[in-house]
Amino acid sequence: MKIFKFGGASVKDADSVRNVSMVLQSQGFSNCLLVISAMGKTTNALEDVVELYFKKDNYQAKIDDVKQKHLEIAHGLFKQNHEVFEEIDLFFNDIVAFLRRNKSPNYNFVYDQVVSCGEMISTKIVSEFLNDVGFTNNWLDARDYIKTDDSYRDGNVNWQKTEQVISALDKSKCYVTQGFIGSENNNFTVTLGREGSDYSAAIFAYCLNADAMTIWKDVPGVMTGDPRKFENVELLSNISYEEAIEMAYYGASVIHPKTLQPLQQKNIPFYVKSFVDPSAPGTKVGASEINEHRESFILKENQDLLKICSRDFSFIAEDHMSQIFNLLAKHKIKVSLMQNSAISLALCLEDKFDVLDELNAELQESFETQISKNVSLFTVRNAKLENIDRFYREKNVLLEQIAKNTLQMVIQ
Known part of the structure; x- marks a missing residue:
């Protein structure tokens, strides 16, 4: 089974969602699971909602703004009477209802219940669109599969429970699910840390004994430096798990620090490729005799x-x-x-x-x-x-x- 992860930049608007289907067409959409982030800057916007809520300010206007952006994307993908519009309404109604009834003063708890909705809405839109264009898939709620403790905003995975549930999935089917989120024993949402969608993909890859995992980025792969911050950077075609772990630990933004360990334990090849040019080779992370050690x-x-x-x-x-x-x-x-x-x-x-x-x-x-x-x-x-x-x-x-x-x- 293959694991594909698409970040927020790859689903930021209707054209980007359509491009996801083109990437899948080039890769072969069979026996795979897609892990998808919130659309564009949705996580930042929902973080603003939480800030306004605790300041007792007008958070409803911000929610309405985020909802409108998602509706605009949906209108660019679906017919007017598509059931996805009702789903979008339900998700945003859930945010409002939670904030109205919440009594917890715990910022981190409230953060996780609100901000996680970005992934829920994003994956529902992408899943419905892919089904409409012929890529048959089942939408999964990641909170039913990734089980954690109650360390809100920085959840620790209960690997035994998580592997037991995920490994029962039918590997002959295709799935779309969320990155970044899981749930604790009382089924409240727990996020895995900012930019944790890569980690989610690695969790599914580990538990499903995946053949490979690919993260789709807006860069050609792992570079010798962030091209937005450094000049004359080059693509690293092959690097070891150890080198990737070191780079992630020191702050390389293209790889989440927790992602590599589960993949290394089962020797699952990990690719970083460009959704702009899916035919390009990208970077392979894993055991190889040609791993590079460039500055x-x-x-x-x-x-x-x-x-x-x-x-x-x-x-x-x-x-x-x-x-x-x-x-x-x-x-x-x-x-x-x-x-x-x-x-x-x-x-x-x-x-x-x-x-x-x-x-x-x-x-x-x-x-x-x-x-x-x-x-x-x-x-x-x-x-x-x-x-x-x-x-x-x-x-x-x-x-x-x-x-x-x-x-x-x-x-x-």
């Missing part, structure tokens, strides 16, 4: 640099490290880079839940701290270190680290 550049933005020092100039010892990392785990703050000296610890952090100030307040009970916000982590993989000076030009470097052939800088 690659990654810029991970929206980071924070936290420097921690002992108050009495004593060493940052094991007990201090344990205390610090327990607090990081408590606040779900990810460490992107760490560097320690005798009396200090520097951490480049990713604060996706906006709780760094809370962490800092707790740390200041025991330590001296200093924060530089909104910095970037610049990483060079397979760096040619004989000409290292070129990487420092026109950069304000706050922290640097070299490990083997990987150079990293925190820059402002």
Whole structure:
């Protein structure tokens, strides 16, 4: 069975949805499962709805705006009396009804119940369109298949339950389902983290023992750098799972960090290809004798640099490290880079839940701290270190680290 994942850019409007059917025609639409993201910038718009809801502002107007955009896409794909319009109404009515009756003050819980609707609506539109043009498929609610704990906005997959349910699917049929979402024991929606649709595809691939998984992007494949941020980048035709995992960890936006591990465990080939030119070879990630190790550049933005020092100039010892990392785990703050000296610890952090100030307040009970916000982590993989000076030009470097052939800088 094949797993195809289409992101928001690949279904952003009616023409894009039609292009999905053209991609499938070129690849062969049989024994496959499609994982599809919310359309265009829908996730951002629904995040705005949640913000307005908690500010007790007029969120209804924003909901109406998002609904209108989906109706415009649907009108470009279906006849006026198509049943999909009723489905769209139902999904948006569900958002409004939930917000009206909700009593929970938990931001993350409310976020997941609202923002997940983008994937539900998107997949219903795509599934109905594909059926209409002859690509017969069954629409699945991913929340019935991917089971998680109740860590809202960052769900942890219950692999035993998930594999049990997904593996029972009839592999002779085709399916369309959502990325990014699952559900906890009480069947409330839990999202898998921002940009988690790639991870969803990998979960289905693992549980179905897929022959291959392909992610369709608006770029030719995995490049030696994001072409929007770096000049003269090139396509990487073949890279290993290990190299892809490293690149994802350091912030390569084309691959979600959690995606690779389930695929590697079952040696499932993973392709990154262009939906603009589906005939192009793209990038293959997996075991190969021709894997490339070219100099690659990654810029991970929206980071924070936290420097921690002992108050009495004593060493940052094991007990201090344990205390610090327990607090990081408590606040779900990810460490992107760490560097320690005798009396200090520097951490480049990713604060996706906006709780760094809370962490800092707790740390200041025991330590001296200093924060530089909104910095970037610049990483060079397979760096040619004989000409290292070129990487420092026109950069304000706050922290640097070299490990083997990987150079990293925190820059402002």
